[in-house]
Amino acid sequence: MVVDTMTIFSQRRQWLTLVTLLIGLLIGLGFVSNRQWQVPLNLGLEEGINNDAPFVVGFNAGEQLPDRSARYRWSTLNAQLRFPHVPQRHYWLDLPQLTGNPASLIMGTSQFTSTAGRVLHVLLPADAAGKVAITVAQPVVSDDPRELGAAFSGGQLSSSGWAWPGLYPTLAWLFLLTTLGLSIIWLGGSSLEVGLAVGLTGLGIVAATWFAPLRASYAAPAVAQTTLYGLAALLLLGWALPPILQRLGLTISRDVLRWLILATVLVWSLKLGGRLLLEHMPGDIGFHRNRIHATNLGDLFRPSRHRGIDFPYPPVLYALLQPLTLTGISADWLLQLTAAACEALAIPVLFCLGLRTTGSSRGALVGAIMYGLVPAGFMTNAWSFDSHIFSQFVALLLATFMVWTWQHWHERRNWLWITLGLSTIALGHFGFYLNTGLMGGLLMLWLWWRGPRSQGWALFTSLVATQVIVWALYYSSFIGLFLQQGQSFAEGGMNAVNQREAVPRLQLLWDMIDLGFWRHYGLLPVLIAPFGWWLSRKHRGLQLVMGATFVVSLILAAFPIINGSTITTRWLMFSAWAIALATGIALDWLWQRTRWGRWPAILITSGCAIFGMIVWFAAMVYKIRPPEPF
Numbered sequence: 001m002v003v004d005t006m007t008i009f010s011q012r013r014q015w016l017t018l019v020t021l022l023i024g025l026l027i028g029l030g031f032v033s034n035r036q037w038q039v040p041l042n043l044g045l046e047e048g049i050n051n052d053a054p055f056v057v058g059f060n061a062g063e064q065l066p067d068r069s070a071r072y073r074w075s076t077l078n079a080q081l082r083f084p085h086v087p088q089r090h091y092w093l094d095l096p097q098l099t100g101n102p103a104s105l106i107m108g109t110s111q112f113t114s115t116a117g118r119v120l121h122v123l124l125p126a127d128a129a130g131k132v133a134i135t136v137a138q139p140v141v142s143d144d145p146r147e148l149g150a151a152f153s154g155g156q157l158s159s160s161g162w163a164w165p166g167l168y169p170t171l172a173w174l175f176l177l178t179t180l181g182l183s184i185i186w187l188g189g190s191s192l193e194v195g196l197a198v199g200l201t202g203l204g205i206v207a208a209t210w211f212a213p214l215r216a217s218y219a220a221p222a223v224a225q226t227t228l229y230g231l232a233a234l235l236l237l238g239w240a241l242p243p244i245l246q247r248l249g250l251t252i253s254r255d256v257l258r259w260l261i262l263a264t265v266l267v268w269s270l271k272l273g274g275r276l277l278l279e280h281m282p283g284d285i286g287f288h289r290n291r292i293h294a295t296n297l298g299d300l301f302r303p304s305r306h307r308g309i310d311f312p313y314p315p316v317l318y319a320l321l322q323p324l325t326l327t328g329i330s331a332d333w334l335l336q337l338t339a340a341a342c343e344a345l346a347i348p349v350l351f352c353l354g355l356r357t358t359g360s361s362r363g364a365l366v367g368a369i370m371y372g373l374v375p376a377g378f379m380t381n382a383w384s385f386d387s388h389i390f391s392q393f394v395a396l397l398l399a400t401f402m403v404w405t406w407q408h409w410h411e412r413r414n415w416l417w418i419t420l421g422l423s424t425i426a427l428g429h430f431g432f433y434l435n436t437g438l439m440g441g442l443l444m445l446w447l448w449w450r451g452p453r454s455q456g457w458a459l460f461t462s463l464v465a466t467q468v469i470v471w472a473l474y475y476s477s478f479i480g481l482f483l484q485q486g487q488s489f490a491e492g493g494m495n496a497v498n499q500r501e502a503v504p505r506l507q508l509l510w511d512m513i514d515l516g517f518w519r520h521y522g523l524l525p526v527l528i529a530p531f532g533w534w535l536s537r538k539h540r541g542l543q544l545v546m547g548a549t550f551v552v553s554l555i556l557a558a559f560p561i562i563n564g565s566t567i568t569t570r571w572l573m574f575s576a577w578a579i580a581l582a583t584g585i586a587l588d589w590l591w592q593r594t595r596w597g598r599w600p601a602i603l604i605t606s607g608c609a610i611f612g613m614i615v616w617f618a619a620m621v622y623k624i625r626p627p628e629p630f
Helices: 002-032 167-186 191-211 213-218 220-247 254-276 285-296 316-327 331-358 361-373 375-382 386-404 412-426 430-450 453-473 475-492 494-498 505-521 524-538 540-563 576-593 598-622
Strands: 038-043 056-059 071-082 090-100 103-107 110-114 119-124 131-136 150-160 304-306 309-311
Touching: 002 167, 002 191, 038 071, 071 090, 090 103, 103 119, 110 119, 167 191, 167 213, 167 220, 167 254, 191 213, 213 220, 220 254, 220 331, 254 331, 254 361, 254 375, 254 598, 285 316, 285 331, 285 386, 309 475, 316 331, 316 386, 331 361, 331 375, 331 386, 331 524, 331 540, 331 576, 361 375, 361 576, 361 598, 375 386, 375 505, 375 598, 386 412, 386 430, 386 540, 386 576, 412 430, 412 453, 430 453, 430 540, 453 475, 505 524, 505 540, 524 540, 524 576, 524 598, 540 576, 576 598
Parallel strands: none
Antiparallel strands: 038 150, 056 071, 071 131, 071 150, 090 119, 090 150, 103 110, 103 131, 304 309
């Protein structure tokens, strides 16, 4: 009876914490919504802080004056400025017109005329609902094939008067925080966890509304959708993950399970939700969309070009998604769903690998969270490297299976799964084909040397079978291309192949440290990972697969520096799982050995996660391009 009373009391505290924080959010939003602000529109600035992308409809691409003194955009004959879901009150709009024909600005029941060389300073009434229609009667006569109406530059929107917080954003934020709090309560979280998660998220919401009121308002639909997708993932994981772990023979506490589910849902929500924002960084989504359409037409053997070099672009991902396009779901949305799912599911996969091999649920959890939230994964999603993301996930599954079945590779079922994994990677991404092939070759040689040789022979036959399959099905179509590139390489090195000047070695080395180790991982995990790899020696299979992964990355990192080329096989992303798991093992060792060891572990993991989310929000909200993943 005491236990029941304490449980009810604990739940009451959690509910009280949640309700108190929701009330605090409403008070905070009411306060910041009435702040008098001035937001530059920066018409013509397409990328970067305070770009105009979410607020312009029916405008041509941004341009810059020859003296670089200002940026501007030409409107079409029917354009619009939009400020969706802002609080209902009056606003002052300053809109300079550089040139072009006279334009009519329609705002609710009001209408004004703008002419070239004039700065329009008008009141945007509350009944305009944040919309300004811009119409031009006649296009500018010129040789430009575009429809040119009026050219506008800069601009500013200023708040005026008192207002209630915007209804839609307020409901979206309340929905988000309520769902977050109830999820933690449902998973057995404490009032402290509810307070930290909901409180910090609420502070972020209030800060966003204070510093970026227009963007916080227009993000409301994406926030509501993301919360729904996150809730669906939470319910699915809560139902499916415990029996899966039990089936695998893995026992974890309720606290660890809660954090594992929440981390997976967070990664899923962030990497899918960011794509719902208006005018997010598109990356290569159009390229992959066209590849799916080409697959529909049977065009499977068209090469692609990477930094001056033509190379095969295998179609497994597109072939898997192609039947789903018949359901009416757009190719873009299928690609985004697949990328987010691969990134999210990698967290429980890596956790299971770490727990099985080390026996430490804490180290496995830290490694899994590190993998999901470091900047590297957000970079591949921002660039929409969808076939890369898919192949990286399959490579993680393959590495996990090889470690899991260590010393049993020769068994028929395991051999078939390894061969299938290698073949899927080879037919999914050319760079990962090279990476995994080299990793398999290194493992094979090591096992022939140090044993057990039966595993080496099993891996050898699997590698041979993989080559037969992928060359018979796909790569034989590119023999002529490979021979031509081989001849060019023999005559003048890699720079003769891509027909580019060699990049100075010191520049390449600095880029590897700065854009690679620092911008991908925050540097510290790369420095800590070797120690974690050394600690993993208790499980030989893990240490060998992880070690081979690191050696492949080192070899392929040295290759561009030697030949002065910028060609990359995504070697740094290939070792992401090993870096994350090794870091988790090392931080867990530190946690156990010293009194204050938990704080470096918490700070390093949190710091890398915050760094990753900053990279993601910069790309999705401000279209600031992160470095291209190595």
